[in-house]
Amino acid sequence: MLARHAESLFWTGRYLERAEDTARMLDVTYHGLLESPPAQARGSWHDLLRVLSLDEAFDWDAHAADGAELAGAISEFLVLDQENPGAIGNAVLRARENVRSVRELVSTELWEAINGFWLELQRRDLHAELHTQPYELYGLVKRRCQMVSGVAAETMPRDDGWRFLMLGWMLERAEMTCRLINVRYAELADAGRPDSYHLLLGALKSASASEAYRKTYGASMRPVEVVEFLLLDRAFPRSVLYCLRQADKDLTRLPTTEDGDLNRPQRLIGRLKAELEYRDVSELLDEDLHGFLDRLQAGVREVADAVGSTYFRNAEALDLHAVDFHPAGGPPRTRWWSR
Numbered sequence: 388m389l390a391r392h393a394e395s396l397f398w399t400g401r402y403l404e405r406a407e408d409t410a411r412m413l414d415v416t417y418h419g420l421l422e423s424p425p426a427q428a429r430g431s432w433h434d435l436l437r438v439l440s441l442d443e444a445f446d447w448d449a450h451a452a453d454g455a456e457l458a459g460a461i462s463e464f465l466v467l468d469q470e471n472p473g474a475i476g477n478a479v480l481r482a483r484e485n486v487r488s489v490r491e492l493v494s495t496e497l498w499e500a501i502n503g504f505w506l507e508l509q510r511r512d513l514h515a516e517l518h519t520q521p522y523e524l525y526g527l528v529k530r531r532c533q534m535v536s537g538v539a540a541e542t543m544p545r546d547d548g549w550r551f552l553m554l555g556w557m558l559e560r561a562e563m564t565c566r567l568i569n570v571r572y573a574e575l576a577d578a579g580r581p582d583s584y585h586l587l588l589g590a591l592k593s594a595s596a597s598e599a600y601r602k603t604y605g606a607s608m609r610p611v612e613v614v615e616f617l618l619l620d621r622a623f624p625r626s627v628l629y630c631l632r633q634a635d636k637d638l639t640r641l642p643t644t645e646d647g648d649l650n651r652p653q654r655l656i657g658r659l660k661a662e663l664e665y666r667d668v669s670e671l672l673d674e675d676l677h678g679f680l681d682r683l684q685a686g687v688r689e690v691a692d693a694v695g696s697t698y699f700r701n702a703e704a705l706d707l708h709a710v711d712f713h714p715a716g717g718p719p720r721t722r723w724w725s726r
Contacts, residue, residue, distance in 0.1 A: 392492055393551045394699040395485040400555030402482035403501075406475045407532035408563045409439060409465055414525035415592045417458070419585065425454060432461050437570045438563070438593075439465070441473055462517045466524070475528055476513070479505050494542035497535070504531040550637040554694065557637070561630035562687045567593055568617055568627075569680040572610070587613050594625045614676070615668040627683065631660045634690070641698070652693040659686045 416435045420428055436442040441464075450460040466475045483505045486498055507527075516524045536556075543549045571590045587608050591597040594617055603620070604612050620626040635656045643650055649657070663683075671679055 388492070388547050388551075390699045392489045393547065394695070395489045396492070396548050396551040397555035397694065397699075399482045399485040399501075400552045400557075401559040402478040402485070403532050403535055404556050404559040404563070405473060406478040406482070407529055408560070409473065409475050409478070410525045410528035410532070411595060412438060412567075412593050413462060413465060414522055414529070415589050417462075417521055417525070419589050420458070422585070428454060429457060432457060434570050436461065438566050439473060440566065441465070441471065444471060444473075459518055462521055463514070466517060467513055476508060479508060479528075489548070492548045494538070496538050496542045500531075500535045500538045504535060507531070547641060550641055551698075554634055554637045555691075557630040557634040558687055558691050558694075560625060561627050561634070562684055562691075564594055564617055564625055564627050564630070565680055565684045565687065568614055569677060569684070572614060572676060584608055590617075596623060596625060599623050611668060611672060614672070618671075619663060619666065619668060628660070628663045631656060631663065631687075635660050638694075650697055652690055652697055655686065655690045655693055659683065659690065 412435055416431055420431055423431065433442060436445055445461065445464055450457050464471055464474065468474045469477065471477065472481075479501075483501050486493055486501050490498055511524075513524065539549075539552065543552070567590065571586070571593075587610065588597060590613060591600050596617060600613070600616050603616060603623075616623065617626055619628050621628060621632070623629055635653075638653050638656060643653070
């Protein structure tokens with residue numbers, strides 16, 4: 388597998404996960420504000436942009452008003468803005484272009500699913516939908532991303548191409564869940580707030596975790612249990628620990644050095660996984676949860692950068708077997724994810 392092909396598959400997974408996460412969080416924020424006082428709107432939208440690491444990219448000065456005007460501006464920024472590489476439209480387009488460049492390595496069904504998704508977005512009047520029925524658009528994006536994931540799972544062989552695709556998917560998901568907990572925990576821990584239940588439920592829905600959480604904890608809704616579930620649950624596919632364990636499995640199966648030693652991405656993710664696996668959430672809450680999550684996010688980004696330098700950009704310096712690696716060339720295409 389050529390390094391540029393591996394890189395395209397890696398970023399395809401990241402872009403698709405980013406698009407789905409953005410649509411889901413937009414949907415949760417939109418429905419949450421329907422039942423909230425108008426004074427909370429600006430704070431809710433700001434928290435959403437912080438979770439997506441786009442709070443500094445959005446021009447707050449140009450949208451000083453609250454209410455529908457601010458909601459429309461942020462929705463357009465996160466869905467349509469061509470200058471925002473994290474916008475849903477851009478993420479789907481880049482995923483499509485990456486898959487198109489590796490057509491011989493993916494199934495026809497996967498290409499048709501991603502290409503059809505992009506074409507469907509092109510046919511729709513997204514600007515009008517954002518101002519009339521945004522929830523339907525968000526639901527469409529979520530369903531199409533999940534469909535693409537299902538098609539990939541059912542039609543791709545478990546080879547190196549699949550592993551790079553899933554590696555990008557899992558690392559992006561782990562970092563997103565980390566940011567979600569980090570941004571939301573301050574308000575989640577304020578149990579005295581009258582809307583604390585809805586805040587906890589909203590955080591779970593932002594990770595598609597509300598039903599899975601109830602199957603584990605029943606009717607209980609406590610901040611410590613929400614954090615434990617999203618961070619440490621071994622069975623839920625969006626928890627940080629689950630994502631890191633899956634990414635570690637894929638890295639283990641990729642080609643390594645001739646002497647069999649662990650390479651840098653494997654060592655980094657092994658440390659992160661071990662630090663989470665033996666953690667007790669009550670200890671984290673008694674210490675500095677935000678500091679720990681900041682280090683964890685930085686660790687996930689470091690793993691992603693190490694994957695790039697090991698497999699995509701500096702592969703000519705490594706003695707790899709069974710794979711024909713060459714540097715992809717050109718500047719990193721997605722530096723905005725290192726924020």
